[in-house]
Amino acid sequence: MLTNIMYVTLHVTDQDRALRFYTEQLGLEKRVDHTGPDGRFLTVGVPGGPVEIILWPQAAGGQRADVRAGTTVGPVFLESDDLRKDFETLRDRGVTFEQAEPEDYPFGVRIEAVDPDGNRIALRQRARASRTDG
Template identity: 70%
Template sequence: MLTNIMYVTVYVTDQDRALEFYTEGLGLEKRIDVPGPDGRFLTVGVPGSPVQILLWSGTAGAPGPLILQSGDLREDFEIFRRRGVTFDEPEPVDYPFGVRIEAVDPDGNRISLRQP
C-alpha cells in the first residue's frame, strides 16, 4: 500500500529564483537537483522532514501536484483500479528512477503514484 507523501509540487517560473527563496529566504534545505527526462527535478524540504517540495518549472511537462510513494506500485495499481480509480495510462510505466502512474481524482486533479 501507499507508504509516504514523497513530494508536493509547487509550480514555478524560475527554478533558480525559487530555490533561492525557499532555501535562503525560508531556510529549507536543497535535497535533489538533477536533470530528468521531463525537465530539471529540484526539491527542497524542511530539515528532518521526509516530505519534499518539488519546485517544478511551469514550462516542462507537469507531474501531479501530489506525489505518493508505494512499496509495490504494480500491485497497488491493480487494487486501486478494482476500486474504481481512474488512471492516465493503462499500466504503470518504468522511468529512470522507478515506476510511476498518474491517477485522476473526481475533480480532474492528477495524483502521481511512484515507486522508487
C-alpha cells in the first residue's frame, strides 16, 4: 500500500544556483547531496516535512512545455499557514512571482513563484474552517 510521496523532481540547468534559490530564498533545507554514477543527487525539503524535491540536472535548452503565466500550476505545491506574510518575506529575498500579490480563491490563498530555471512553484494556504454555532 502506498503511504507517502517521497520525491518530486524539478529539472534545473544549474544545481548550485537552484540549491541557493530553494534554500536561501525559499527557506527550504538541503537534505541529500550525493554524487554517484548517475550524477549528483540533490534534494531539498520543507524543514520537518516528509517530501523531498529532487533538483535534477537538465541541459540548457532542454525540452519543456511552453507555460504561460497564470495558465498552469507548478509541479510543486508548498503550503503556508500565513501566505501573505510569507509572500512579503520571500519577495524581500528576491523571489520572482507571477502576480503582484497573493490571490484569494474558494479554497484559500494562492500565488505562483518562479525559480531561476522557470519552474513554477505553487504556494498555497488552505482556507480556514469557518465555525458555526448550533
